[in-house]
Amino acid sequence: MNDLKANILIVDDEERIRRLLRMYLEKEGFSIEEAEDGETxxxxxxxxxxDLVLLDLMLPxxxxxxxxxxxxxxxxxPVIMLTAKGEEANRVQGFEVGADDYVVKPFSPREVIYRVKAILRRSSATAYLAKDTINTSNNIVFPNLLIEHDAHRVTAGGQEVALTPKEYELLHYLASSPDKVFSREDLLKDVWNYEFFGDLRTVDTHVKxxxxxxxxxxxExxxxxxxxWxxxxxxxxxK
Structure with a gap:
């Protein structure tokens, strides 16, 4: 992964936070750009x-x-939201609009690096890394849907579908157990890895x-x- 120097955009209006994140991420071999406001x-x-955007929630x-x-x-x-404590409602809103993960300030740089690497590993943005070595046993095949797990590639009706990492994970999770019913709570816990404040709209929005x-x-x-229901x-x- 780092041989290819994944490009990461850090977005935060506090220079000290951008500098800290840049220092740790560059040490891991990532290529970094910065922005201090939403428009930029x-x-x-x-x-x-x-390959990934680290995006502060509260920006001017x-x-x-x-x-x-x-x-x-x-x-x-892929987007990882940076949020302050006490912004739970905003965090849920972040998931609803398509964020893939979040980190709460004040954060440990080690946690940020862990989450960045986890997202990059499963990101559709790096699907090309595995395209030549797809293990067909990891493919999930239905009449109108093909999920190539090693490449994180989804094809429906013969056309490739661009999904965010979280959308892909949700589809793969459901497809791995066809015809099994999952509650929203199950999906929140297993796909998002959060047993958090029970806002189930996150799941509904991603399914939609x-x-x-x-x-x-x-x-189809x-x-x-x-x-x-x-x-x-x-x-x-x-059938």
């Missing part, structure tokens, strides 16, 4: 293909939620976005993700 961050993120002008919302309309770049992306290329694939969701295999 969005412009940079749209014009460049970053355009805040992190708006940046993430607008970025998601155009790209699937996942269906919309699949539906653009294959209505999108219809496989079914809602089990009062319980949760499942991936239903066409």
């Amino acid at each position: 961050a969005l412009s940079l993120a749209l014009d460049n293909d970053y 002008g355009m805040d992190g939620i708006e940046v993430c919302t607008k970025l998601r309309q155009a790209k699937a770049t 976005r996942l269906r919309e992306k699949l539906n653009k290329v294959s209505a 694939a999108a219809s496989m993700i079914t809602t089990v 009062g319980v949760g969701y499942k991936l239903e295999v066409p």
